[in-house]
Amino acid sequence: xxxxxxxxxxxxxxxxxxxxxxxxxxxxxxxxxxxxxxxxxxxxxxxxxxxxxxxxxxxxxxxxxxxxxxxxxxxxxxxxxxxxxxxxxxxxxxxxxxxxxxxxxxxxxxxxx
Amino acid sequence: xxxxxxxxxxxxxxxxxxxxxxxxxxxxxxxxxxxxxxxxxxxxxxxxxxxxxxxxxxxxxxxxxxxxxxxxxxxxxxxxxxxxxxxxxxxxxxxxxxxxxxxxxxxxxxxxxxxx
Numbered sequence: 291x292x293x294x295x296x297x298x299x300x301x302x303x304x305x306x307x308x309x310x311x312x313x314x315x316x317x318x319x320x321x322x323x324x325x326x327x328x329x330x331x332x333x334x335x336x337x338x339x340x341x342x343x344x345x346x347x348x349x350x351x352x353x354x355x356x357x358x359x360x361x362x363x364x365x366x367x368x369x370x371x372x373x374x375x376x377x378x379x380x381x382x383x384x385x386x387x388x389x390x391x392x393x394x395x396x397x398x399x400x401x402x403x
Numbered sequence: 404x405x406x407x408x409x410x411x412x413x414x415x416x417x418x419x420x421x422x423x424x425x426x427x428x429x430x431x432x433x434x435x436x437x438x439x440x441x442x443x444x445x446x447x448x449x450x451x452x453x454x455x456x457x458x459x460x461x462x463x464x465x466x467x468x469x470x471x472x473x474x475x476x477x478x479x480x481x482x483x484x485x486x487x488x489x490x491x492x493x494x495x496x497x498x499x500x501x502x503x504x505x506x507x508x509x510x511x512x513x514x515x516x517x518x519x
Contacts, residue, residue: 335510393445
């Protein structure tokens with residue numbers, strides 16, 4: 291079975307600063323996808339960024355980037371130039387294509403003005 | 404594309420009653436997922452469909468839970484004889500199985516269940 295671990299229940303960052311959220315996972319699969327999802331307070335979950343395991347290059351989406359270390363089974367999210375709208379729960383997720391998603395327990399991020 | 408919609412958004416019921424939630428996925432998405440989320444936790448997988456076929460169901464799911472997707476479009480999740488422990492947010496998500504966004508989950512806003 292696959293497991294996803296987020297070891298930081300809560301984090302905070304000053305506006306305009308950079309923050310990194312950690313995620314590790316456990317799998318015996320070689321081909322899979324990794325995702326970071328954002329869930330703002332009382333709002334629906336939306337995708338932040340995705341990474342295909344077969345790609346060595348780390349994914350980036352504007353201010354969001356990942357550090358994917360396949361051998362270490364690590365998938366951290368870096369948010370640069372943090373904005374107040376980044377305040378949310380962040381969930382790391384693992385998926386083998388054709389299978390269910392496995393979510394971590396989440397990291398609550400607060401951006402401080 | 405109106406996104407994934409769920410109905411009702413909130414449901415308050417008494418213990419022992421049956422409840423049904425509906426999910427309308429994005430029209431071209433073949434995969435549909437149901438998750439349950441309690442406060443401070445990540446989404447917990449319940450079941451998923453490929454078109455009308457229910458391909459997987461969580462072993463944690465009791466027999467009181469049933470889901471259908473009769474025509475491969477909308478889906479319903481029914482909980483029979485509700486218990487207080489069923490109180491949670493029930494999330495529906497759909498996903499394309501081809502194309503650039505394969506595998507990405509698109510979530511609805513959820514249906515919040517409170518069992519008194």
